[in-house]
Amino acid sequence: MSISTAELWFAIVGLAFGSRLLRFSFLGIIGNAELPEWIKRHLRYTLVAVLPGIIAPVLFMPHATDGAFHLPRFLAALVTLLVGVWKGNLLLAIAAGGVTLYSLLNFGF
Amino acid sequence: MVFGVLAAESGLDIFTAVAFSMAVIAGAAQFTALSLMQDQAPVLIVIIVGLAVNLRMALYSATLATHLGAAPFWTRAFVAYAILDHSFALADQKIKNEPDMSLSRKLCFYFGATSLVAVIWVVGTGFEAWLGLIIAALVALLLGAEVERRLRDTS
Numbered sequence: 001m002s003i004s005t006a007e008l009w010f011a012i013v014g015l016a017f018g019s020r021l022l023r024f025s026f027l028g029i030i031g032n033a034e035l036p037e038w039i040k041r042h043l044r045y046t047l048v049a050v051l052p053g054i055i056a057p058v059l060f061m062p063h064a065t066d067g068a069f070h071l072p073r074f075l076a077a078l079v080t081l082l083v084g085v086w087k088g089n090l091l092l093a094i095a096a097g098g099v100t101l102y103s104l105l106n107f108g109f
Numbered sequence: 110m111v112f113g114v115l116a117a118e119s120g121l122d123i124f125t126a127v128a129f130s131m132a133v134i135a136g137a138a139q140f141t142a143l144s145l146m147q148d149q150a151p152v153l154i155v156i157i158v159g160l161a162v163n164l165r166m167a168l169y170s171a172t173l174a175t176h177l178g179a180a181p182f183w184t185r186a187f188v189a190y191a192i193l194d195h196s197f198a199l200a201d202q203k204i205k206n207e208p209d210m211s212l213s214r215k216l217c218f219y220f221g222a223t224s225l226v227a228v229i230w231v232v233g234t235g236f237e238a239w240l241g242l243i244i245a246a247l248v249a250l251l252l253g254a255e256v257e258r259r260l261r262d263t264s
Contacts, residue, residue: 008146012128012133014155016133019159020189022164023166023189023190024170025167026170026174027178027188044172046168047201050194
């Protein structure tokens, strides 16, 4: 890597400090103070809001195909979702998705 | 968890790779930063994009503040340090399902959920970076042997 050692450490320290600030922001400032009910109501959806944001890029622009849409991966995700909704079992859903992806990659496409 | 191997391939030594993981503890942001640095992006851009990827942590922080806000300052500081996607998801679900848990039980659950992942992430980075160096050395060795063989064949 052509980046200099000083720049590398600058990036690491900057990222570390920034991440710390983001993580500590509300925990540190709010602490025990009571939040308004409407904020609390919105915060309850954090997980539902963030997880699709994490999943969508790897679903539609997978690293493995350099960002090109890849049907086997999409179908595997679909199977995972459907099994998850149907059975409500995390490990079963993961296993179903894994089997689907493996099968499609090795026998299908 | 291939961050260590990637880091080794980009020329980071084991100490730097582990320090990176320990200081930032965020998979997605670290991968993003590493690939940006390989693409020779300016350091400031690396930091800004990496932090944008980590913006969700502020949301986690706010949600956890409603669950664990009654804890003392330094406990909250440790809670904040160890916020990860997995541990947040686990703790958030658990506390929502059992809101009557005492604060100390909530904290115990949270730290139990987060410490394993955090430790594996940091220690794993070191191990993988070491593995990455060995892989690189092996590849170099095999390539060298192959080149030598071909040179001998042509001469």
